Amino acid sequence: MVEKPKSHSRLGVRKFLRNQLHILLYAIVHTIFSVYIRLRQAYHAVKDQILAILYYHHRTPELIQKDVKGLSRLPKHLSVILKLEDGGRGGAGLEALVDEVAEISAWCACVGIPMLSVYEQTGILKGYIPATHRAMSRKLSSYFGPQHHGISLRSPHMPSVESPATTPTSETHPAGARNLSVLLLSAEDGRDSLVDLTKTLAEMSQRSKLSSKDISLDLVDAEISESVVGEPDLLIGLKVEQVRNETPVASFDAMSLFRPPLVRSASATLNRALFSKTIPVAAARIQSVKNISKFRAQLQKTKELLILERLLIVRPDPDPTLAAKGGKCLLLKPHVKPTDPTTWSTELQESVKEEELQIVPYDLTLNYDYWTYHDVVTSLLPEDALGEVPVGFAIVGHIAHLNLKDEYLPYKNVIAQVLMDKNPNILTVINKTDDVGTLSEFRTFAYEVLAGVNKMKVEVSEADCTFRFDYSQVYWNTRLQTEHKRLVDSFNPGEVVCDVMAGVGPFAVPAGKKGVFVWANDLNPASYASMKDAIARNKVEHFVRPFCEDGHTFIHHAADDLLSLTAEGQNTVTIPSKQKHSRKGPPIPPPPKIITVPQTINHFVMNLPANAIDFLGSFNGLYHGHEALFVPNTEIKLPMIHVHCFSTKSDDNVKESVEICERITEKLGYEVKVGDKDLTIHELSERGNNNYG
Missing domain, CATH: 3.40.50.150 (Vaccinia Virus protein VP39)
Incomplete structure (x- = not known):
């Protein structure tokens, strides 16, 4: 018998080994690729965390909580002092102030501080309590998402605005820390409380429930603190020099001298003479006018120079004889007393001793022309009408266009008159009496002239172009510039x-x-x-x-x-090109x-x-x-x-975008979705309704 060859057997072994080698190579490649993917994921995770810490740590509640974890005691009541940067005229300074309050509120919510009081001298925030509350809610949403703390925003003698907590109770957010109470204070606060307290103490004394001997500074202080706000555990906002030279209470009281007088009346009429106010202060009489710059810098460094918006610091000497000879003086802060050298800084005492300066009394008169529009209006309007003081208006040429809410209609004429007084370029003030488009299909509106001349033909400049039109017959929106x-x-x-x-x-x-x-x-x-x-x-x-x-x-x-x-x-x-002129001959076109x-x-x-x-x-x-x-x-x-289209007001931009796409789909007849490469949704503004383009 002839033995069969064993080639098939050998081929089977080779095939098996080759398959195993392929499996091994596949396993090695898969392992290397898996390790690479894992390392890449770890790299991006670490990178994102580092970037979050470097750039977005202020919006990460967990990281903010770690920042304060080492404190021996967390304040239950934080008080901050903020400043309006543009002198009470609203605008960008007001927006920055509202955003700052919202940012600090979110920080307090992150660390678990339940009470925040915000002192701002002018009190402009009190006219924007609802708007400030909305800004705080949006800021908390950016920190915590849709579920966040409850907010209570209030101001003395004004209704509060509140929103309930949406954050579930947890170890991170215990039930006691789920609500944040924010109090807005200004230089005027305390006056009404003092009046009420005086009446109460007088009645109690008449009824023999309180002896005059029991009325002390401690009693008044305790009652005021209870009715307005208790003492904070931590005060932020005063520099070291301010703390050393003057206490916060003294600073508040002194600066309140420069607030406009309250001239509220039911008639809502404007009597400019009532806004004249004389404030006794001190002035540094300069023996040689050549040294004005020198002493101005010195007094500014020692925090004794009276620096206020729109106020001239260098004044003629209060002595008419010296003023006629060109004598000058520098206004000083109220805590500097002409007859009390102990209120002077060491530098000021030295200058007086060397007879370079002399501290004299000075009667500073601030009249109607000094106060801003916001100052005058808040002084004129009754307290219950200070919810959102109308400061926003459109200027079209010489026309100021107001859109007053119903609660301000009884005061519309006085508001318009003050507006004209404080804006010399405005010759006409109108108020819209109906919605745009109600009067006609051409987006015009019904209006009433509140102050000035009834002249609606205007000239407007925009983008280096000039437009002339009748504002009562055409549509023009300055906010769309x-x-x-x-x-x-x-x-x-x-x-x-x-x-x-x-x-x-x-x-x-x-x-x-x-x-x-x-x-x-x-x-x-x-x-x-x-x-x-x-x-x-x-x-x-x-x-x-x-x-x-x-x-x-x-x-x-x-x-x-x-x-x-x-x-x-x-x-x-x-x-046609412009003609080129030549001295040698006629111009060549x-x-x-x-x-x-x-x-x-x-x-x-x-x-x-x-x-x-x-x-x-x-x-x-x-x-x-x-x-x-x-x-x-x-x-x-x-x-x-x-x-361009309007969309209902909402904090959910994704939802708004989806609804807009649905409206577009209905009109075009084919589906348009958020994220399509040929679709861009751009939010223009947030003024009542959202405007998209």
């Missing part, structure tokens, strides 16, 4: 923009100056007339073409118009500049927030039959549509 610039900046010279609701041209005219071709339309004949004037006035006739027709039809009209111009060979614009107008539109703008989304259906089939003009056949993209 940033949005106008944002969109115009996104347009490139040589592109075509179709402004469907152009108004008087705040988008169209600046874009035309930039070399952008604009087909600008508005249904309002008054807006159309003013837009034509702005086009001529700003010399953009070669780039901006005005129209007055319905927006739905204009969308197709503009697109068809461009296509027709190209087809007919009329899609060029000739811009340079050749004109010829620019070709594209045949398709790059941008559509629909700035009609109330119903601009309703116009989206008009874009369906806009370039039907001309698909070859766009990608992928060419490099030209379909037009970008900038549509």
